[in-house]
Amino acid sequence: MTYVVTQSCCSDASCVTACPVNCIHPAPGEPGFAEAEMLYVDPATCMDCGACTTACPVGAVVPHTALTDDQLPFLELNASYYREHPHADRRPLAPVEVLPVLGERRPVRVAVVGAGPAGLFTADELLRQPTVEVDVLDRLPTPYGLVRAGVAPDHARTKDVTRLFARIEDQPGFRYLLGVEVGTDVTHEQLRSAYDAVVYATGSGTGRTLDVPGSGLVQSVTATDVVAWYNGHPDHLGPPLALDTERVVVVGNGNVALDVARVLTADPDVLAGTDIADHALAALRGSAVREVVVLGRRGPEHAAFTLPELIGLRGLDGVDVVVDGPVTVTSEKTRVLAELAARPPRGHRRRIVLRFGTTPVEVLGDARVDGIRVERAGECEDMVAGAVVAAIGYRARPVAGLPFDEVAGRVPSDGGRVEPGVYVAGWVKRGPRGFIGTNRSCAEETAARVFEDIDAGRLAPPVAPRPTAPVDLAGWRAIDAREREAGAPYRRPRVKLTDRTALLSAAAPSARSRRSAS
Incomplete structure (x- = not known):
């Protein structure tokens, strides 16, 4: 076996x-x-x-x-x-990296801004040194970033990476400061004075918009907004688009595009067993969407979605997956696409159409989207659609006090070092590319720069006290327990609290118990 x-x-x-x-x-x-x-x-x-x-x-x-x-x-x-990729020269055991040993033994305090995978993996790497303490800050009352608010609800096993995050949280020297927004509740300068080093792992939270006429119409939205809405992000409680149309066009063919297409065409009764936000589930139960067309500018051989996601799409129950146009088999991915192109429709009520070699030219409509003009093989075509979703990537926001490359959409750095004492990790460092695990090697590189500067004596000790926060680790775990308890009667992994007031209220009992204990 x-x-x-x-x-x-x-x-x-x-x-x-x-x-x-x-x-x-x-x-x-x-x-x-x-x-x-x-x-x-x-x-x-x-x-x-x-x-x-x-x-x-x-x-x-x-x-x-x-x-x-x-x-x-x-x-x-x-x-x-x-x-x-034969590996005939493999050693019998997987290599284990030897950790660096810091020459300087004084306690070192590091702030990591951003509690997503990049921030938590960075905290994990930093905490390998026993003299280092790490405070992880996030503007939301909950951690885990895109794992909580970006991974599709029907990908529950991917979210199991949170078990790894929980082990990171349990390490000595780890502390959460959640519900703290840098730039509003605390400034970059205040962090610099309160910590030996500050690492920004703030990600790329803004969706790229279509650069075509009509992209500002109602019902022309970004996939970032749609994903945040169905995942219950506190900043996206209102629906980004009305589901009162039979066809939605998604521009882009990466994994996020497939996520949006899959969720919009899924059986709500199946989604009811996931951690999808209740407001999104209610909207999907009343949805009129019957077809989602996913447009790729280039051919099937250049599709940006991963093979595992495509295989998952092929195995969907209750949804016809159609490939519009010929496919030349040049790889395992195109082989699966060719099989889908040859598969006869199964007569399901909803369908997803993968259409390649198609470029958006204009979003059509007066006040609201009623179609999209596309170019394919040199000819223009108008497609009827009631909504257009741009799934063409993410973009980082500038960080106050740090340089920013507007073209690349990231903070320029030397392997994560912006300057001694200020560092970056994750998408804000390298741009919006890679997978959850890519942040591990990225975090290792950034942590190495921190350790180099500690050993070289380049970091000034803190002169101000650490900031406080409305939610700490105990508060987050109180929120987590409340959500899981709410989901248990319905055999759901959790029922998410999505309103900030409700989240802070759920965290409050832990704060009260700490005050009474002291």
Whole structure:
């Protein structure tokens, strides 16, 4: 029996370290690890010990005997990786990185701004040094960034990476300061005076808009707004678009585009078992959407979505997935697309259309969207649609007090160092690219710059007290418990609290108990 990776994983490499025969690749330090869509188990050398499935924080590694019909393609996908990338020179054990030892022994206090994967992985790397303490700040009362507010609700196993985050939170020296907005509640200068170092891991929270006429019409929105809405982000409680139209056009063909298409066409009864926001579930129950057309500017061979996401799309129940146009097989991804193109419609009530080689020219309508003009093979065509969703990427917001590259949409740095004492990690450092696990290697690089500056004596000790916050770790765990308890009667992972007042109220009992204890 062999074990199989079955999804786009968090790539934090816990499974690589756990494997006694080094049969999971690409591993940290190997070409392609940072950009890998997923990791792969070598069926020829897997010894069936199960260590990888125990170590995986998202439950992505399963024995091949437990694969569902929809997961069977991953068996061949894992095996084919090793035919294309043989590893004949592997050592018998996965390498374990030797941690640097700091020469300076005084306590070091670091603020990490942003409680998403980049921020938490950075905190984890910094806390490997026993003299370092880390405060993680976030403007929301809840942590986890895009894992909580960006991962599609029907991808529950991807959200299991939060179990890894919980282990990071349990480390000595870790502290949350949630509900604190840098620039409003505390300034960059105040953080610099209260900490030896400040690391910004604020991500890229703004969706890119279409640069065509009509993009400002009502019902022309960004995927960022749609995703935040159905995930219950406190800043996106109102619906970004009305679902009173039969066709929605999504421009862009990355994973987020597929997420939006999948959620808008999903059976609400299936979504009712997820952590989707209640307000979004209610809207989807009354939705008139019957078709979502996903437009890609280039051909199928250049599709930006990952193979695991495409395989998941192919296995959807109750939705016809249609590929509009011919597909030349040049890779595993185009092979799956070709199979979809040849598959006859199954007569389902809703469908997703993948259309390639199509460029948006203009969003049509007066006050509200009623169509989109596109160009394909040199000819223009007007498509009827009641909404247009731009899923063409994210963009970071400038950070007050830091330089910002407007073209690249990121803070320029030297491997994460903006200047001694100020650092960046995640998308605000490298731009909006990579997967959850990409933040691990990114965090390692940034932490190394912090350690270099500590050892070189470049960091001035703090001269001001740490800021306070309405929600700490105990407060977050009180929110988490409240949401999970609310979901339990309905067999849901949680029922999210989405209003800031409700979130702060749920965190308050923990604050009261701490005051009474003191």
